[in-house]
Amino acid sequence: MVTVPKFQEQTGHFDHASEVADLLAVAPYELDKGQKGPVFDRITQGLTRHHAANCTEYANMLRLLKFDADEEHALEDVPFLPARLFKLLDLKSVAPDAVHRVLTSSGTGGQPSRISLDAPTAALQTRVLTRIVGDFLGKSRLPMLVIDAPSTIRDRTRFNARAAGIMGFSMFGRNITYALNDDMSLDVDGVVAFLERHGQAPFFMFGFTFMVYQHLLGAGAGRVRGLENGILIHGGGWKKLVDLAIDNEAFKQRLKDETGLGRVHNYYGLVEQTGSIFMECEAGHMHCSNFSDVMIRDADFQLCPNGERGLIELVSLLPGSYPGHVLLTEDEGAVIGEDDCSCGRKGKYFQVYGRVAKAEVRGCSDAYASAS
Ligand SMILES: [Zn+2]
Structure with missing residues (x-):
């Protein structure tokens, strides 16, 4: 029997670090769909509002997509940013003097990603x-x-x-x-x-x-x-x-x-979501932990049913200092199942097939970049 920590009451004030710290009280693959759903809705909504209020470019993108962060949304409806956007824009949701460290990706061709971490986000990454x-x-x-x-x-x-x-x-x-x-x-x-x-x-x-x-x-x-x-x-x-x-x-x-x-x-995992990595289990499946989720999008960015291949969208509860909590990768994958992997771990499990042809995604991120 798993004891789910009592999460903070809805108070209007969103304390990201302490909400994620509550999740650290549970084993990392312990929460099932029913337990994870409300936690993810609440924390991702808090993060979306926080980033919209503190990152002008992100707020502009949401406005362009006619997405009101103050309304409640299903996780799948929260706009995803293309991960490569962090190669083009210096997106952060904290004051410049709060930036503790800047992570850069090796970047295959062109600019590397630049990820601005404040001390609380860096600490969460290590703990998770x-x-x-x-x-x-x-x-x-x-x-x-x-x-x-x-x-x-x-x-x-x-x-x-x-x-x-x-x-x-x-x-x-x-x-x-x-x-x-x-x-x-x-x-x-x-x-x-x-x-x-x-x-x-x-x-x-x-x-x-x-x-x-x-x-x-x-x-x-x-x-x-x-x-x-x-x-x-x-x-x-x-x-x-x-x-x-x-x-x-x-x-x-x-x-x-x-x-x-x-x-x-x-x-x-992505450098843009450092800390909440996906590990391959004994059954050969990549696993979401209590701190991450995965969705698969088809060519029209609609959600794919389990088993169907598409672009991998990744959700991490960790990014507090930059709007990287919901990202679209350029990798192809498929969700295999949820909560019932033979290894015993809960959460969605999936397969990664590798990088898709660059051009297919570039159009999308270019649209985001020019919109900002
Ligand atoms: Zn497994």
């Missing part, structure tokens, strides 16, 4: 990421093997998504060891020494998908075994694997066959 990842790794820090080279984070002039990912996930590890040399060759002796010390109990592995594919499987094929107790979390470079025509199942099978590694979790 900790809860989500903890559901897969457990509560204590595990010995960590990074499938990358130490130079990736040493050279700050090359600070990029890979470095940010390694540093973000390092808070879940201890005895952090890099599996690759600076020339990107596999440090076989280093990995063997790590396994001798830590390989008999669960340990954490982290890397970008393509790095794992290229350096642990490709060049490293057959040179490292004994990863049976490893738990790999990987993300990022999925597109490159699609280009190589290897799918998630084949990727996992090769890891198991060649290294013994059986627990492999892909993650999916």
Whole structure:
């Protein structure tokens, strides 16, 4: 029996951080549809009003779409911003001197996204990421093997998504060891020494998908075994694997066959919604947590029924300092089900198929950009 925290009474005052903190009292995949619905309606409505009142460009876009933030709306009717809009506009809902940190995406071509975080939003991101990842790794820090080279984070002039990912996930590890040399060759002796010390109990592995594919499987094929107790979390470079025509199942099978590694979790998320990432469960599904939701849109931006492919729209309860709580991605996916995944986690679960052709979405974001 799940005890849902008592959420704040409707008072007109919306305290974003404390509303999300109430959700942190529950296990991250505990809330079912009936419990999540009213919470999401309330917090997203509070966020939409907050952003409309504090971000002029966002308010202008809502006005153009004839959307009145003061009225109650179903979540699916809240306008989504194209995620790429953050490459074009510096959208924020806090005063410039409240900006604590600016996140930038690596940006494949053109401008990177710029995401302005204030201290409360940055703190929520860390707390929520900790809860989500903890559901897969457990509560204590595990010995960590990074499938990358130490130079990736040493050279700050090359600070990029890979470095940010390694540093973000390092808070879940201890005895952090890099599996690759600076020339990107596999440090076989280093990995063997790590396994001798830590390989008999669960340990954490982290890397970008393509790095794992290229350096642990490709060049490293057959040179490292004994990863049976490893738990790999990987993300990022999925597109490159699609280009190589290897799918998630084949990727996992090769890891198991060649290294013994059986627990492999892909993650999916946007830099624009850092913290509320989607993790792949044991059944191979991407999961929404208590802090996120997913909807699929067809070519006319209508909601797709479960099982139908379309553009992925993502909802996060975390963005308080910029209007990024409801975003349309350029990725194609499908919702598979809700609350009934065989892994036992509640929430919607879905599949990601990869990036759609750029031109299809660009028209939409251009319309938003020129409207603002
Ligand atoms: Zn599952």
